[in-house]
Amino acid sequence: DAKTTQPPSMDCAEGRAANLPCNHSTISGNEYVYWYRQIHSQGPQYIIHGLKNNETNEMASLIITEDRKSSTLILPHATLRDTAVYYCIVRVDVDSGYALNFGKGTSLLVTP
Amino acid sequence: DVKVTQSSRYLVKRTGEKVFLECVQDMDHENMFWYRQDPGLGLRLIYFSYDVKMKEKGDIPEGYSVSREKKERFSLILESASTNQTSMYLCASSSAPKGQFFGPGTRLTVL
Numbered sequence: 001d002a003k004t005t006q007p008p009s010m011d012c013a014e015g016r017a018a019n020l021p022c023n024h025s026t027i028s029g030n031e032y033v034y035w036y037r038q039i040h041s042q043g044p045q046y047i048i049h050g051l052k053n054n055e056t057n058e059m060a061s062l063i064i065t066e067d068r069k070s071s072t073l074i075l076p077h078a079t080l081r082d083t084a085v086y087y088c089i090v091r092v093d094v095d096s097g098y099a100l101n102f103g104k105g106t107s108l109l110v111t112p
Numbered sequence: 113d114v115k116v117t118q119s120s121r122y123l124v125k126r127t128g129e130k131v132f133l134e135c136v137q138d139m140d141h142e143n144m145f146w147y148r149q150d151p152g153l154g155l156r157l158i159y160f161s162y163d164v165k166m167k168e169k170g171d172i173p174e175g176y177s178v179s180r181e182k183k184e185r186f187s188l189i190l191e192s193a194s195t196n197q198t199s200m201y202l203c204a205s206s207s208a209p210k211g212q213f214f215g216p217g218t219r220l221t222v223l
Binding site: 032034036041042043044045046049100101102103 | 116154155202203204209210211212213214215216217219
């Protein structure tokens with residue numbers, strides 16, 4: 001699986017957009033970009049995934065650069081409940097049975 | 113929405129006890145997984161299953177076994193609990209190419 005690099009921490013004011021970057025410069029053509037988050041003492045939560053095109057769902061938007069070497073997860077109107085550790089994962093097949101390598105992720109703090 | 117439920121949020125057991133952790137998913141997913149999460153070590157895969165009665169070892173299967181008699185249910189068994197099995201246990205299910213959906217976790221303490 002391609003290695004990902006994320007900033008260790010970010011702050012965001014409540015109501016503002018939170019933009020979380022992820023670098024994956026060694027990504028292969030058939031690898032997806034997945035985003036998860038983990039709120040303290042809870043199980044990881046799937047947010048969104050994409051291959052080439054930008055994606056949007058009820059939780060977030062995923063912007064993938066044209067060369068696919070980086071992506072940005074956007075939480076359009078962050079709330080206090082969005083405070084969590086966000087993980088960017090790149091892999092071919094999330095169901096391969098191998099462990100998801102969550103790495104260290106970005107700790108997002110949403111402040112009032 | 114996908115729902116993955118685990119039988120207990122918190123569990124306290126004694127060394128040597130047999131422990132059963134149950135996981136149920138309601139989305140007819142083929143694949144189910146058991147992880148443990150420890151500070152500084154991230155998520156580590158214990159066992160996974162692609163189908164009923166099928167199981168595969170993950171990275172750290174020692175001391176654990178699993179059972180999948182029905183598609184929606186995946187059980188993790190600690191044959192003889194030890195203190196080093198104190199951890200957060202997380203169950204997940206998935207159906208490609210969507211991501212894995214996790215349960216709330218069971219925090220197990222072995223005394």
